[in-house]
Amino acid sequence: MSEGSSARRRFVYVASGISALGGLLFGYDTGVISGALLFLKKDLGIQHDAFMQGLVTSAILIGAMIGALVCGSLADRLGRRRLTLLAGVVFGIGAIGAAASPDVAVLVLFRIVLGIGVGLASVIVPMYIAEISPAEVRGRLTSLNQLMITLGILVAYIVDYLLAPYAAWRWMFGLAVIPAAALFVGMYFMPETPRWLVGHGRLDVARQVLGRTRGEERIEEEIEGIQEAERRAREQAGWGELVKAWIRPALIVGLGLAILQQFVGINTIIYYAPTTLTKLGLGDSASILAQVGIGVVNVLFTFVAIRTLDTIGRKRLLLAGSVGMTASLAVLGFLTLAVGIKGGAIGIITIICLAVYIASFAATWGPTVWVMLPEIYPLRVRGPAEGLATWGNWASNFLVSLTFPSMLAGLGQGFSMLLFAGMGVVSFLFVLALVPETRGKTLEEIEEELNVEVDKAG
Structure with a gap:
């Protein structure tokens, strides 16, 4: 039992860690602009245009608002796992597009694309971790997302510093494709969360996932708890109540x-x-x-x-x-x-x-x-x-x-x-x-x- 419990704990940590790469990308893509801006403003001719510098920096937040706004409905429709896979693709496209941008307009566009990835990650990563984790480690693992965001910002600063002597702002953006690919590949092999599976009537698959994360003796108890939570969620009020x-x-x-x-x-x-x-x-x-x-x-x-x-x-x-x-x-x-x-x-x-x-x-x-x-x-x-x-x-x-x-x-x-x-x-x-x-x-x-x-x- 001890060996099985240890294996289940490792699996939960691995699943949470892979999902939290979305938090790392969140931090990296928001932090990397601090160094890249010093060089791209010269190459793209906006060194004397404070408004355009602000727009290049803040464009990611336009996308983030869009991503966060649509994430809830997409997470319910597609599932937590598939939406995390989609976030990895969006991060990858945004990183390559920003790195290859020929002018400031294209850069702003792909910064918005990156922002959509950030908005998706800001919602889906803590959601996936919370739903895949047993109650006894849920708080600790959910806080992993915030830690990975700060680590992503730090990694961005380090990359900016290492590439600063070469004024390589395109590489600063483009290197984000590596964790984006790791997120996609890693999540491809991870399961959907039990909460989503139960909510969509896939009880047999939910039991299989719970067997990998909770143990046989807790499966039916967890299923009942999820069904009760789903029932309460259907009773929640809409936006009009606000x-x-x-x-x-x-x-x-x-x-x-x-x-x-x-x-x-x-x-x-x-x-x-x-x-x-x-x-x-x-x-x-x-x-x-x-x-x-x-x-x-x-x-x-x-x-x-x-x-x-x-x-x-x-x-x-x-x-x-x-x-x-x-x-x-x-x-x-x-x-x-x-x-x-x-x-x-x-x-x-x-x-x-x-x-x-x-x-x-x-x-x-x-x-x-x-x-x-x-x-x-x-x-x-x-x-x-x-x-x-x-x-x-x-x-x-x-x-x-x-x-x-x-x-x-x-x-x-x-x-x-x-x-x-x-x-x-x-x-x-x-x-x-x-x-x-x-x-x-x-x-x-x-x-x-x-x-x-x-x-x-x-």
Whole structure:
């Protein structure tokens, strides 16, 4: 029994790890632009066009909104496995197309294609892992997706650094075809999830998959549990329920968290840190190397979040993160205005402030928002409510990413950083006034507290 249990555990880890390559691609394709932009803007003639630089960077988010919006219905129709295979194909086509782009219009088009892959992966990867995993390891394996996203960003930074001496931005994009192919080949040999199989009446195949992941003694119990979950899911309300007053408090908190997660400026660092650092007088390779260090901090402090979410609590983490992000950006903004934009010392201080900012975000707002969203929404409207919050997150990401180059050109680094520091203050006040602590509470207790907190604030 012990050997069989070990084999089943290994199979679940392998299936989850292969699926999580979608998270790696998510991180890589969103992070690689930070270094590639330094070189492609010269080759494609947009080095003096801040809006086009923002469009090339943010085009991936247009696709992500599309991919996330259609993923739910496609996952139900095609299945989790086949949709993950499709995501691998989309990632591969996007990578090759971006690498071969002859002009900026084609590059924007294929960045949108890559974004569709990102949007699909953002939904289907955690869904597949959650449904293929036994309950006792589900939380740990689902968090693997967030870890792989941060690893993908770090890998992108490393690739950017290694290829920077050759200005090889096409290779920076094109190398993503390797993990895309690995995702497709790996998922080809993986099973469909039991949840989808049961929902489509394929009980015999579902039992076979459960036998590989749960053990014979738990198969019928799991089948019954899935059938009960399917029955409850059919009772869930649609999008029209979201306009009703009873769900408004949870929507305010959920949308606020999702939007503020982007308005505090995280993706100005993920996408534009090397561009910002070159304005301080650092060379291209040195700027990208500093970004690699920031990527390492991002990965390490994601582990901090995983370990502290269930001990410190969600609200305290969010408040602490807001303080850390606001302080680091305020120091950077005021120092830049006082000392000036260039020079070795200000460059080092900028890197330190950016690292503190990333650490504050990665340990708090990064993962905590995604943990809280399903907690604050009642089961009856959880699907559409989470979909709305996710769309709001992508839309906010797009807005910030599109406008930041123009903001940087018009306001300068100092005022731009102070603007995002101000959003950090807003995030602190929002959490303090409206966001309940959800750790260790039932959904009913959370719903009741949400109503009380919003009534007080109103």
